[in-house]
Amino acid sequence: MKGRPNAKIAVASAVVVALALAATVGIVRFVLSREYRAPLRSDQAEQTPRVQAQQDEAAAQAKADRERPYSEESYRRFPVVGSRVAVWVLAQLHLLFAAFVLAVPLFVLIIEFIGWLNGDERYGELAHEFTKLLSVSLSLTASFGAFLLFMLVLLYPKFMNYLMHVFSPTFAPYVGLFFLEAFFLYTYYYGWGKFSAVTHLLLGLGLNIVGTAIMLIANAWLTFMTTPAGISESGAVISTMDAVRNYTWMPINIHRMIANVAFGGSVAAAFAAFKFLAAKTDAERAHYDWMGYIGNFVAICAFLPLPFAGYWLASEIYAYSQTLGLTMMGGAFSWLFIIQAVLIGNLFLGANYYLWLGMGRVQASERFQGYIKYLLILIALCFAVWATPRSIIATVSETRAMGGGSHPQLGYLGVMSAKNTAVNILILTTYVSFLLYRRSGRTPTVSWAKLGNALQVAISLLAGGIVLFLGIYGYFVEASVRIRLSVPQVGSVLFAMIAVTVIDVLMYRNAKSLGETHWGRIHPISQYVLIFLAVTFTWLMGLMGYVRSGLRQHWHVYGVVRDTSVDAFTPTLGYATRVVSVTVLLFFLLIGIVFWLASLSDHTKEHA
Amino acid sequence: MKVPVPLKILGFTVATTAFYTVVGQLVPQKEVHPPKQTALEKEMTSDELVKAGKEIMEGKGLCSTCHTIGKSGPLPFPDLDGIGAKAATRRPGLSAVDYLAQSLYDPDVYIVPGFNPGMPVIDEPPIGLTDQEVLALMAYLQSLGGQVTVTMESKVWPLAEGSGAAPPAGRD
Numbered sequence: 136m137k138g139r140p141n142a143k144i145a146v147a148s149a150v151v152v153a154l155a156l157a158a159t160v161g162i163v164r165f166v167l168s169r170e171y172r173a174p175l176r177s178d179q180a181e182q183t184p185r186v187q188a189q190q191d192e193a194a195a196q197a198k199a200d201r202e203r204p205y206s207e208e209s210y211r212r213f214p215v216v217g218s219r220v221a222v223w224v225l226a227q228l229h230l231l232f233a234a235f236v237l238a239v240p241l242f243v244l245i246i247e248f249i250g251w252l253n254g255d256e257r258y259g260e261l262a263h264e265f266t267k268l269l270s271v272s273l274s275l276t277a278s279f280g281a282f283l284l285f286m287l288v289l290l291y292p293k294f295m296n297y298l299m300h301v302f303s304p305t306f307a308p309y310v311g312l313f314f315l316e317a318f319f320l321y322t323y324y325y326g327w328g329k330f331s332a333v334t335h336l337l338l339g340l341g342l343n344i345v346g347t348a349i350m351l352i353a354n355a356w357l358t359f360m361t362t363p364a365g366i367s368e369s370g371a372v373i374s375t376m377d378a379v380r381n382y383t384w385m386p387i388n389i390h391r392m393i394a395n396v397a398f399g400g401s402v403a404a405a406f407a408a409f410k411f412l413a414a415k416t417d418a419e420r421a422h423y424d425w426m427g428y429i430g431n432f433v434a435i436c437a438f439l440p441l442p443f444a445g446y447w448l449a450s451e452i453y454a455y456s457q458t459l460g461l462t463m464m465g466g467a468f469s470w471l472f473i474i475q476a477v478l479i480g481n482l483f484l485g486a487n488y489y490l491w492l493g494m495g496r497v498q499a500s501e502r503f504q505g506y507i508k509y510l511l512i513l514i515a516l517c518f519a520v521w522a523t524p525r526s527i528i529a530t531v532s533e534t535r536a537m538g539g540g541s542h543p544q545l546g547y548l549g550v551m552s553a554k555n556t557a558v559n560i561l562i563l564t565t566y567v568s569f570l571l572y573r574r575s576g577r578t579p580t581v582s583w584a585k586l587g588n589a590l591q592v593a594i595s596l597l598a599g600g601i602v603l604f605l606g607i608y609g610y611f612v613e614a615s616v617r618i619r620l621s622v623p624q625v626g627s628v629l630f631a632m633i634a635v636t637v638i639d640v641l642m643y644r645n646a647k648s649l650g651e652t653h654w655g656r657i658h659p660i661s662q663y664v665l666i667f668l669a670v671t672f673t674w675l676m677g678l679m680g681y682v683r684s685g686l687r688q689h690w691h692v693y694g695v696v697r698d699t700s701v702d703a704f705t706p707t708l709g710y711a712t713r714v715v716s717v718t719v720l721l722f723f724l725l726i727g728i729v730f731w732l733a734s735l736s737d738h739t740k741e742h743a
Numbered sequence: 744m745k746v747p748v749p750l751k752i753l754g755f756t757v758a759t760t761a762f763y764t765v766v767g768q769l770v771p772q773k774e775v776h777p778p779k780q781t782a783l784e785k786e787m788t789s790d791e792l793v794k795a796g797k798e799i800m801e802g803k804g805l806c807s808t809c810h811t812i813g814k815s816g817p818l819p820f821p822d823l824d825g826i827g828a829k830a831a832t833r834r835p836g837l838s839a840v841d842y843l844a845q846s847l848y849d850p851d852v853y854i855v856p857g858f859n860p861g862m863p864v865i866d867e868p869p870i871g872l873t874d875q876e877v878l879a880l881m882a883y884l885q886s887l888g889g890q891v892t893v894t895m896e897s898k899v900w901p902l903a904e905g906s907g908a909a910p911p912a913g914r915d
Contacts, residue, residue, distance in 0.1 A: 477766050
């Protein structure tokens, strides 16, 4: 019996030993599988033809990388929207803020100067209030400018290298002037009331001179791209000065200067409108009504000669290259000018409507209100003529019925003779609206008042008659004669406006007041008209910026540096207008922040 | 509920912008691409040459931007209807081929009465047609009322000595 238990123990021990051995072998194998192996040993152990091929490939790639020659990239791609749209939006935002920062000091200086001359402190306060909008705007201008530059260098390196080849001598003065601009602006703003009046005015003058100089340099770069000069046939620079003074440089300088003032005035008026609508007291409403009126007055005064500056710019484009001119007016962009007509027509309608609403704040202005309906009819007619296209979108059967792409009667309104006539009469009509507003509540006391009135009417009718006659005459003469008729048309309107103003100023000296002007007593819809004008001006600037730049089509520098990027095509007008709208909305969101920040200083003063 | 003023202004701004965007969608929509290269070969029949020339006229040559074919009225530039026949009679001493070549390569030498100078030099940027492309274009112009005589082998420019190509008096 004793031997049986021992046998059991022996069997159990054998099983345990076997299990222990198995476990030990398992643990050893597990540990060995994770043991560190030197790479050499591993490679040698796992060398296969595939691994060898991979190693050869990697070595060849490394050799190719070491020996790769440097080559300059022409383009880089911006994600989602593409490089063109990215640069387009940034450039437009930079330009809008730059236009504002250049324009506001110009009319602020004039307002301050008027206040200094007549000793009316209200003008000084108004100028100061406008200036509040500047400091944040200057920061945004500089930020967008830097952003734009980085994007251009990043996305269009080869083209930017070419521009640097031509314009490198202009960069240092540009940066230097920018520092000077900041100096003058902040000294002008923070030095309000801390310097003598003359010193402060001189600071404002310095600010304007430096700002204009900055604009002149930047304009040289962009106008060179459309009408290059001062370079050889292959694009090598011969004279940077000639490149600066290219065909469209001076017309753009003048056009931009005037357009900037119109735009700046309208945005400042929109600020006043915002403050008017949010005002809680009659005194605030009166102040912001006046501010809005001045801003709008500045905008409209600058707006009236703008089409003339536009003619000059267009004629210089034609003088440089008929092809370029015809691409603009008769080719890919011809329909853009119909959109422009809608915008400018709206600007004229809005400007006149604001003046007519403004008569409500002046006592005894009722005597002029009867004329408004005639002015409205004239404006509506001219608007319709200007917006009539030469060729009409029609079906095949409609085109066949009309005998071509143009309407048999309305087609005659689509040519330049009709459009020049319409715009000149629009300008004259708006001027008459302003004249009526100016006369509201006053009557002349000079003995020759009747003669003066008769002269004014005669001059206006004569100018209108000349414009109309030359417009009709243009249909019966050859192209070489017709193209020159716009000059006497413009000349007669300008003469009429100057002559009538001179007579009016002399005639209304010591005029008898028929009633008070009640600032603030105006329908709130007038303030929305001011906002409408500001949005329309901004949108118009975006659209015309597009045509100025898009005119080059598939050229970075017209006829010299070709655009070979994926964006070399000209997009549809629908696409372009969508980009313009996005830019305009972004601008108004940002300018809203500027308004809000400018208002914060008012709150601080109120709490103090 | 009273809507805050900033919100009203925002809504009004968006509505005004939307209006102009809609106006932009109502006009004809056309994407303009850089001109395509027209395939030209040495051995081309007159018909093939005319077809290629028409393509160049409407594309790379940009001719259609200014010139019309078969239109009348107050036109800014000469209509090209029948130019194939008219070319031989425009300037005494110049054949149709010489006249067309001169009009394309040195366009300011002669301006059709009643019109202004404005024709660009066709073989220089931004248009920059090659000599072969100019030949195809000339073939097309000849086909407008005339007989096509140019081939891809023709040498049309500069004009031969004594072809009557002397510039009019007074020209630099």
